[in-house]
Amino acid sequence: MIARPTPDLDTLDRLWLTEAVRLREEHAGPLDDDEANRQARAQGGDLPALIEQRALWLARRDGLVEALLHWRQGARLGGFALALLAVFTGAGLAFAALGDGQRPVNVFWALGSLLGLNLLTLLGWLLSLLFAGDSGGALGRLWLWLSQKLARDARAAQLAPALLSVLHQHRLGRWLLGFGVHGLWLLAMGSALLTLLALLATRRYGFVWETTILGESAFVGLTQALGALPALLGFSVPDVEQIRASGALGGDLEGARQRWAGWLVGVLLIYGLLPRLLLTCFSLWRWRRGRAALKLDLNLPAYRLLRERLQPPSERLGISDAAPAQLHAPSAGAQLEGNAGAVLVAIELDGSRPWPPALSKGVADAGILDDREGRRRLLDQLSRFPPARLAIACDPRRSPDRGTLALIGELSRCAAATRVWLLQAPPGEALDSARLDDWHQALDSLGLPHSSAAPLGWLESGHD
Incomplete structure (x- = not known):
């Protein structure tokens, strides 16, 4: 689901949680905050607002709220x-x-x-x-x-x-x-x-x-x-x-x-x-x-270090060079329209499987995520323009490792509704039942609906 501001927290509570996160990182080392930084940048605002949004996201994730x-x-x-x-x-x-x-x-x-x-x-x-x-x-x-x-x-x-x-x-x-x-x-x-x-x-x-x-x-x-x-x-x-x-x-x-x-x-x-x-x-x-009169103290060393991650130089300084005549087209993760209401994305599919399937006009194809840059680019886009429906296609012949499950969780939090599509095996192959059970248990723990049936009708209309 889409990350939303924590309700019923006043200025003191928000600064309190921000300081709790800072002290935790000071004593235990930096937290895994890629998604938190991305969500904060998607919310926008000045540096204190970005630091606060990042800390609140981490506080929600880690149970501090x-x-x-x-x-x-x-x-x-x-x-x-x-x-x-x-x-x-x-x-x-x-x-x-x-x-x-x-x-x-x-x-x-x-x-x-x-x-x-x-x-x-x-x-x-x-x-x-x-x-x-x-x-x-x-x-x-x-x-x-x-x-x-x-x-x-x-x-x-x-x-x-x-x-x-x-x-x-x-x-x-x-x-x-x-x-x-x-x-x-x-x-x-x-x-x-x-x-x-x-x-x-x-x-x-x-x-x-x-x-x-x-x-x-x-x-x-x-x-x-x-x-x-x-x-x-x-x-x-x-x-x-x-x-x-x-x-x-x-x-x-x-x-x-x-x-x-x-x-x-x-x-x-x-x-x-x-x-x-x-x-x-x-x-x-x-x-x-x-x-x-409470406000964030930006003079603390931890917050000065966060500036580079939450406000990259390209964002703070603006455009300094003219755009080239032709932009490089990335191989993974297609460019989505800002108003895409339904998105289909695949994770690490091999080249033997034809992709994408035939999609209606209202469904956007986000391509196949198979590298870090493609994942980062798509997550940034979905954080800025959250879709109403998101279908994530996975190959159940692969093991549901922690990295893949973490990516599925991040993608699901960028959309109002998410379904996981566990693809059928290619003709002549059979799925490992034990591995398929691992997928079912892992997705159930994430609270995500999943099926081997193509969710294309749901993507187009919002219902089966």
Whole structure:
């Protein structure tokens, strides 16, 4: 069948697959890409488009497109698992901060439980952003690892390095992984805030502060400083007397109970949830902006080498000499009209067999393919002008070797419909039944219909 563009792939996916093919060739050597190059040239376009079309064709052939879909499914499952972990982590932080209500809550110990890990990881992300480039931190690496494991596809192992390489080339890794990391912490802080409100609404808590080496003025100043921004949003802040009373053994805790609760909720919202929300939105904005500007990096050495194969000098420079008075007529593979709807071609027939058979006007004869140049010329023509119907005549007295089967497969992918004609033996000869069975099995594996009956009627009308 005719090679068509892979559906449902956006710009990132196409660049991702192109990079996966490049990395694969870099580590395992050049791939067999004659047909891919031919299909890319038939599609046309500038060099980035040709490189991309070649890579997508190879990705379809080698199963990388299916692996990409599996990887994306694994990424979604990994993200969902991490989101659940974040929700339970946030709830656990709130329970650890307030306890069971049997004893007063140390407000600064509770605040450290709610915000300490969040602020430490935020500081680590900022340091990695400055010194480690596109690092996404431990959560980012964990998400990539989970995505690969949940994909359950050995071919998907090539995709994570390819994705990181594409993102690194455009300096987008920090924003994609940053969006994931800040989004998870946003879920955790949101879960902690909701759990905190639920506990404060259903249990009776008292709040105290305790110290051995610090003075009372340090806690008063710190409480008022942390409560300044929440107070602008209407959250309550304990006054000086209530703060002092909360530090005294046996002090009056009842009057300050609601104010301490409001202060704790406000501090968690302002210093825990709000920074993560802003960084999540900022990372998402930078990611979308950078993603819209993605393009192929033609400065990579592998792509400079591909230029000669995808854009030969004769195509890039145009015609430099006048055409000769008479062109050389090739002996194999006749010149086809661009609008030929049905084509008959034979592969390696000996001279004792008369060829071609009588053909109607609507069927084009592509001759006998018996050399590399004839094959290349015909495949180029069929790639540019795909016929609706193609019949391939083969001599079943020959063994169905891998080269012949590969050629049949390439020819079949250049036409909308293909049939293989297994020719009868010449008079006085008999076909080897074992060899004929080999042909049938090989063609069945290619998914091509085959018969010993001449498909000339099908070529002419499209039906038997």
